[in-house]
Amino acid sequence: CQGVAEAMFKVTGYVMHFAPIGVFAMIAYTVGSYGIAMLIPLGKLILSVAGATALFICVVALIASLFTGINFFHVIRALKDILFLAFSTASSEAALPGAMKRLEELGVPKTIVTFVMPTGYSFNLDGSTLYSSAGILFIAQLYGIQMPIEQQLLVMVTLMLSTKGIAGVPGAGIIVVAATAAAFNLPTEGVAILLGIDRLLDMIRTICNVCGNCMATVVVACWEKELNKATFNEKYRAFLGGKNG
Template sequence: MKKIGLAWQILIGLILGITVGAIFYGNPDLPTYLQPIGDIFLHLIKMIVIPIVISTIIVGVASVGDTKKLGKLGFKTILYFEIITTAAIVIGLFAANVFHPGSGIDMNHMQKTDISSYKGTASEVGSQGLAETFVHIVPSNVFESIVKGDMLPIIFFSVLFGLGITAIGEKGKPVLAFFEGTANAMFYVTNQVMKFAPLGVFALIGVTVSKFGLDSLVSLSKLAVLVYVSMAFFIIVVLGLVAKFVGVNIFHIIRLLKDELILAYSTSSSETVLPRIMEKMEKFGVPKPIVSFVVPTGYSFNLDGSTLYQAIAAVFIAQMYNIHLSIGTQITLVLVLMVTSKGIAGVPGVSFVVLLATLGSVGIPPEGLAIIAGIDRILDMARTVVNVVGNSLATVVIAKWEGQFKQNPDALKESKVKSA
């Protein structure tokens, strides 16, 4: 009997979770049984992400060797991220201004969700300026950053450590071998953890649907449809053109990552697929040093789906309150979102927190977020997929820019064999 591939297992888990959640909508007992299963899966993923990021960045930086080369790589990576993120925000603003998803909504009849749990984090973010964001990148205690899962300081430390290994020459080889072994061992652990993915997806989506039901999606269907269509447009047109420019087909990358995209969509977490993305993009033809640097950095600086969603949601709330946003105000919103989204990358519910922190700065009532909080998980699923595709393509772009990309035509075939 032919074994069911991981992508199909996750898809079956997703459908069963939605079905069970809809059947037991409003039942307080279902989350009690399912939430621990979903939490265990997320904990397993978080357990492996930090060791993989640290070990692969250190190995990648040490492989580059030359500080000047690394500086050029870093500059090109950040420049590309800023260009593509700005494009995402502009498309979000354009879509919201053209289709007016928030016009004509009666807020008195809308179900509101408690957003108080986000307010503490949002107030911290709101007080962060550009200078504070840069200060935050440098850890005062790297072990504290590791415990908190604070990605930017971890990346900063790992880059410096990798440069240190290179600088000490022969003495650094045993240390480098240790981190290479750590990376390989963690990739093996990842493959074992992924066997639990269908069950984790079933539990997580089941809890979400049982809490919010499908009714909340219907009442805000115009916003949901616009977000999904905008995300699809961004992947197919914007990222598709970028992919064509560097000589690859965006649909080939999507096919290569189909298992990871279904998992990222189901769990609303790009962390769940970080190790597998790095592995697959390396097999696709991107050199290990570039993959090791670009992917973790992209998880903090290249949140295309999140920023696109934030732009649409901000205008949506303004339209609900009949607030006119001038061109100048919308440009201000773009600049504020670009800074704040970098400052707190890695925080759970990052898009929601960023919006809470920034809406007030352009005169939009943050309380309006309580209306869309009920479907935030559904929207989060779409933006996570865009983040994953965007970061995967970024590795190809930077590798091509560096003249080091050699596409492996067998990567797609190998992916099919593994999924089968």
């Protein structure tokens, strides 16, 4: 299994080398079809998703810190290279081995890591839901379609269910957006406009997915009394010392 996994990661690496060409082609298509002015609302969408993701991670980290006594901003700092890998590949699966190893280095038992992380990759996809929700609202606003608050809540619940299992597939979010837009009678043509920035939004949502699952794993370890503040701080200092060394 390890050999097959390494081979698949190698293939993924080859694909990612050609990803910038694909991103350029999608953005060129958007500009060529809808004009340079379309980049302004798309830029606003990117900033909105990035800001919402950063706010979400900070709020969750703060709540988790209060709940467990562990500084979860230290957890995020220890995971920064893993999160950068997730961002650059837009695939949670590519970051999974490194994230699991890093959590074990921070004191989380292997039994919890190997159970919670894969489970979270199927059921705890906060970033995918956030990204897809922003895409649906963007399409509605682009075509001047009013969505009352109860319909927005229904969209959120729908996306919470329909985004399960897509964490490891780059670009799968746009398929969910297209299906949800059709289900709520929104113009599916708007999905084509999102294609130009889908890769960038995919990178942002992947960071949220990986970070959320890593924090959830630490919370479960504390909940099961397999990790405490003193142990984490000791492992964290050892990690920093080894890294600096």
